[in-house]
Amino acid sequence: MTMPPLHDDARSTALPLLMESGWQPVPGRDAIRKIWRFKGFSEAWGFMSRAALAAERLNHHPEWFNAFNIVDVTLTTHDCGGLSDLDVKLANRMDKLAGSAVVEHDHASRTACLCETRPGQG
Amino acid sequence: MTMPPLHDDARSTALPLLMESGWQPVPGRDAIRKIWRFKGFSEAWGFMSRAALAAERLNHHPEWFNAFNIVDVTLTTHDCGGLSDLDVKLANRMDKLAGSAVVEHDHASRTACLCETRPGQG
Amino acid sequence: MTMPPLHDDARSTALPLLMESGWQPVPGRDAIRKIWRFKGFSEAWGFMSRAALAAERLNHHPEWFNAFNIVDVTLTTHDCGGLSDLDVKLANRMDKLAGSAVVEHDHASRTACLCETRPGQG
C-alpha cells in the first residue's frame, strides 16, 4: 500500500497547528521535526515505549534520536517521499504522550549535546 | 549476595506508609501487593517500561500481572524469604511512576476481570 | 466492533496445532495458556516488549504474568466471551517471538515459584 502525500487542504490546516506546538520543517526534506527534553532517561524511555506502540498501531515509524533525556523525532513517509496523513496522526499522538516535557526550539545545535548543558540532570 | 530481611524498625516505619498508599499484605506470604488501573494498555505499558528500568537498576524484580489497563504487582525478596529493603525501595519508586492511576483496593476479586467491568475502556 | 467467536472449523484446525506447541486449555474458561521460562529478566522483557507491539498492532491484549524469567500468558477475547481468531493470531506471533525459550508444561504449580526452583538463574 502506498500512502498518498498530504493534500493541500490538510497541509494548510494540520501543519500550522503542528508548527505551533513545536514541530518544525526540516531543511531540504518534506519532513517535520520536534525535540523534547524530559526529566531523565526513565521519563524519555517511558515516552518512547508508548510512542513505539502508537507507531506499530499505525504501521508508521519515526526516525528518532535519544541521548539520555532528549528525544529528537523526525517524521516523514518514505512511501510517498514526503509528509502524509500518517505523519500528522503520529505527531499528534506523540504530542499527547510527551505530556509536559520541555520542547526545544533550537534545531540548529547538535542535539547530542543538549543533555550536557543543563546542571543537575541524572 | 543475600539481602537481609527487613528489620523491625523499618517494618514499623516503612510498611504503614506503604499500606496508606494502597499496598496490602499478601495472605500467607511476607509480601506486599498493589493493583493499579490505568487509562488503557498504553499507559499501563508506559508504567511497566519505566518500572522495569527501576527493577533492573535495583537488580530486584517484581512479580506482576497485566491485563489491558490493570497492573497487579506483588513484591517480596526470594533471597531472604520475605520483605527486604529492596521491596520498600521498589514500592516507593513504583508509586512515583504510577502517577495518578486509580488504586484498586479490592484484592479478593480476580484481577483479570477488573478490566472488563468498566464501560468505555478501549 | 465485536469479534465473532472462533468457528468450529478453526477450532479443529488451529487449536490442536497450538496445543502441540505448548498452549493448554484453561479449566473453566474458553481460553488458552502458555508458560515460558527465559534465561533471565532481560530476555523475558525483550520478549514482552515485542509481544506488546504485536498486541497493539492487533488491538488485542494478553493477560500475562511475569516473575523474573517467567512469562505466563493467557489469551481469550473478552468481546465474545471466549477464543476468537485474534487469540490464534497472537498465540502464533508470541510463539515466533519466544524463540528457543523453555516451555513449561506444568500449569498446576504456582508459576510465581518457577523462577526459584532452578539454580544459576540470574
Added chain:
Amino acid sequence: MTMPPLHDDARSTALPLLMESGWQPVPGRDAIRKIWRFKGFSEAWGFMSRAALAAERLNHHPEWFNAFNIVDVTLTTHDCGGLSDLDVKLANRMDKLAGSAVVEHDHASRTACLCETRPGQG
C-alpha cells in the same frame, strides 16, 4: 562520581576487539559508533528494550538513533569527556544483545536512509 577516562592499557586491549566487531571511531570525538540493521522494527525495538535495561543497570546511556530496522549507537562518557570503561562494558553488552543482526560498515552515508535502500523491508 566522575568516571576516569579509559587508561592506555585498556585502550590497547579493549578497543581493537571492539573495532573488529564493527565499532568504529567517531571523527573529532573520543567516542565509538556501531550501526545494526535488524529484520524490522519489532526486532530493533526488542534490542533497544534490552539495551535500555543494560544502560540503566550501568547508569550509563547511549546516544542512539533508530529508523525502522536501523539502530545507530554512539558511546562516550560525558563525565570524563571521552571513552571510559563504561563504554567498553555497554558496547560488549550491546554486541551480545544484537545477536545476528547485520552490522553496517559504511558510517559515512546518512543512516536515516539505510532502511530505504533494501527491498522487502516491512
